[in-house]
Amino acid sequence: MIPYIILISYLLVSFAWGLFFTKRPENNPESFFLSNRNLRTVALFFSLIATNFSAFFFLGFAGEAYRVGYAYYPMMAFGTSFAAINFYIIGNKAWRLGKQKSYITPVEMIRGESGSVPLSVVFMLFMILFMLPFLAVQSVGAGLILENITGGALSYAQGVVLMTFLILIYVIVGGMRGIVAMDMKNGIIMLTLMLTAILVLDNSMGGISENNLSLQEAMPELFVVRGRGDFFTPLKWLSFLLLWSACLPMFPQIFTRFLMGKNLRIFKKTTILYAFIPPFLFIVPVIIGVLGHIDFAGLEGKASDAILPMLLGKYTPDWFSALILTGALAAFISTVDSILMAIASIGTRDFYLQFVKRDANHGGQVKAARWIIFLVAMIGMVIALLRPASIFSIVTMTFSGSALLYPIVIGIFYLKHVHWAWSFWALLSGEILLAALSFQWVSVEWMGSALPVLPAFLWTFIWVLAGEVYGRAAERAE
Amino acid sequence: MRNVILWAIWFILIVLLAVVYLFNNDHSSLSILGLPEWLYYFFLFELLFAFSIWVFCSHFWQDENQEQL
Numbered sequence: 001m002i003p004y005i006i007l008i009s010y011l012l013v014s015f016a017w018g019l020f021f022t023k024r025p026e027n028n029p030e031s032f033f034l035s036n037r038n039l040r041t042v043a044l045f046f047s048l049i050a051t052n053f054s055a056f057f058f059l060g061f062a063g064e065a066y067r068v069g070y071a072y073y074p075m076m077a078f079g080t081s082f083a084a085i086n087f088y089i090i091g092n093k094a095w096r097l098g099k100q101k102s103y104i105t106p107v108e109m110i111r112g113e114s115g116s117v118p119l120s121v122v123f124m125l126f127m128i129l130f131m132l133p134f135l136a137v138q139s140v141g142a143g144l145i146l147e148n149i150t151g152g153a154l155s156y157a158q159g160v161v162l163m164t165f166l167i168l169i170y171v172i173v174g175g176m177r178g179i180v181a182m183d184m185k186n187g188i189i190m191l192t193l194m195l196t197a198i199l200v201l202d203n204s205m206g207g208i209s210e211n212n213l214s215l216q217e218a219m220p221e222l223f224v225v226r227g228r229g230d231f232f233t234p235l236k237w238l239s240f241l242l243l244w245s246a247c248l249p250m251f252p253q254i255f256t257r258f259l260m261g262k263n264l265r266i267f268k269k270t271t272i273l274y275a276f277i278p279p280f281l282f283i284v285p286v287i288i289g290v291l292g293h294i295d296f297a298g299l300e301g302k303a304s305d306a307i308l309p310m311l312l313g314k315y316t317p318d319w320f321s322a323l324i325l326t327g328a329l330a331a332f333i334s335t336v337d338s339i340l341m342a343i344a345s346i347g348t349r350d351f352y353l354q355f356v357k358r359d360a361n362h363g364g365q366v367k368a369a370r371w372i373i374f375l376v377a378m379i380g381m382v383i384a385l386l387r388p389a390s391i392f393s394i395v396t397m398t399f400s401g402s403a404l405l406y407p408i409v410i411g412i413f414y415l416k417h418v419h420w421a422w423s424f425w426a427l428l429s430g431e432i433l434l435a436a437l438s439f440q441w442v443s444v445e446w447m448g449s450a451l452p453v454l455p456a457f458l459w460t461f462i463w464v465l466a467g468e469v470y471g472r473a474a475e476r477a478e
Numbered sequence: 479m480r481n482v483i484l485w486a487i488w489f490i491l492i493v494l495l496a497v498v499y500l501f502n503n504d505h506s507s508l509s510i511l512g513l514p515e516w517l518y519y520f521f522l523f524e525l526l527f528a529f530s531i532w533v534f535c536s537h538f539w540q541d542e543n544q545e546q547l
Contacts, residue, residue: 212512
């Protein structure tokens with residue numbers, strides 16, 4: 001009974017917070033999509049953290065550590081910290097351009113700065129296409145968490161539908177203001193609960209040190225720097241470093257955050273704070289995942305993603321287990337609402353306003369955005385309900401696809417001589433190369449242990465640089 | 479621009495140092511909390527990394543960008 005009370009209390013407080021304690025957005029796109037660009041450091045920081053750390057932080061992260069060992073920590077922490085530098089390089093410029101030219105979406109910025117509609121359309125298609133599987137995976141996570149907390153009383157499908165509609169209500173009513181208010185609350189909840197989980201598990205499992213000592217004797221491969229089964233080679237490690245740092249700023253929900261700070265000082269402080277979080281925080285789910293071997297040896301594949309709930313179930317009372325899992329729910333909610341809003345802003349400003357109703361007024365745009373939010377949420381829900389077996393591997397590939405947008409943005413922001421046709425070709429050919437390498441349509445032996453994203457990223461960047469060199473030469477010739 | 483290039487070289491050196499040193503040395507002995515010793519080296523590298531980002535954001539890039547705009 002207590003787990004239900006915790007769950008219902010969390011949901012009630014959350015949605016009351018999002019609906020009733022937040023100032024309503026004004027009826028214009030800047031307010032609805034960007035919360036009037038007036039976030040201060042704490043709000044922007046927690047919004048960035050909560051949006052970025054998805055349900056994967058709670059469930060998948062420990063699962064990966066279970067499979068790979070402690071080697072998973074440096075790979076994830078370095079990559080995520082490294083993203084901060086790209087947040088600043090891109091976000092700094094994006095914030096200035098957004099303020100000067102009133103850009104609201106990344107696609108709008110690409111169109112405005114490159115002067116090309118075709119490039120912006122391809123950019124938009126890839127940006128949105130790659131986000132849909134990620135959105136669906138979040139809903140899959142929510143369905144599983146609710147099923148777990150309620151002990152099966154709420155089925156997976158019921159959980160997915162319930163969470164989708166609850167989120168829809170406050171996103172549609174509260175706009176970005178409601179989302180930021182929820183992000184702050186959820187960010188604090190998820191960080192606190194993750195730290196609480198490790199402290200309580202440490203106590204009930206008999207101490208992290210003692211468990212690590214005995215585990216190292218039994219399974220020394222979990223403690224080596226290359227990971228279990230030589231999982232990480234330097235090349236693979238560098239691939240992951242590149243993947244995380246380039247794809248994170250290209251997620252539309254993260255890019256949108258670059259435009260929401262009140263001034264550049266606030267954005268700078270947020271970026272610096274962000275860089276310090278992963279080294280301290282990411283060790284927690286990794287320890288939980290590795291120590292999972294003590295009580296639950298031999299889990300295969302995705303079964304290990306449930307290692308945190310399994311440990312909590314064994315060592316802590318039901319109410320505590322439910323409490324920690326609401327943290328996972330908080331992580332899920334704060335990622336999904338931001339994805340919905342980011343896709344809706346692109347759908348409204350870069351599709352509806354460009355190709356459907358060019359003369360739509362501010363109120364009309366907000367109305368269209370609400371319908372798009374509904375539509376996208378339904379698509380995510382249907383994919384989650386169908387739950388194709390390959391969804392997780394598709395998500396991994398879409399992250400790589402998002403990373404290829406990074407060289408295009410750098411080219412447009414900082415290399416002033418690249419004609420849009422070069423960027424267009426670079427992106428399209430890069431994505432085709434990525435698909436060819438990922439699905440092994442071509443030989444991949446020459447890559448060694450590198451991930452497909454590494455050659456595809458270099459290919460895309462080289463074409464952008466070639467465009468810059470050609471553009472400069474052409475300008476000199478004139 | 480010179481500052482940014484110098485910073486980039488410093489940054490790449492940290493990453494390469496982390497990769498080369500840690501992948502070529504055996505640090506399998508356990509340290510505080512029973513965590514592997516190499517994990518603490520990585521932690522230190524990451525702090526250095528984060529401080530470098532701080533320096534970059536606070537001094538180099540901002541000036542550079544202001545010049546461009």
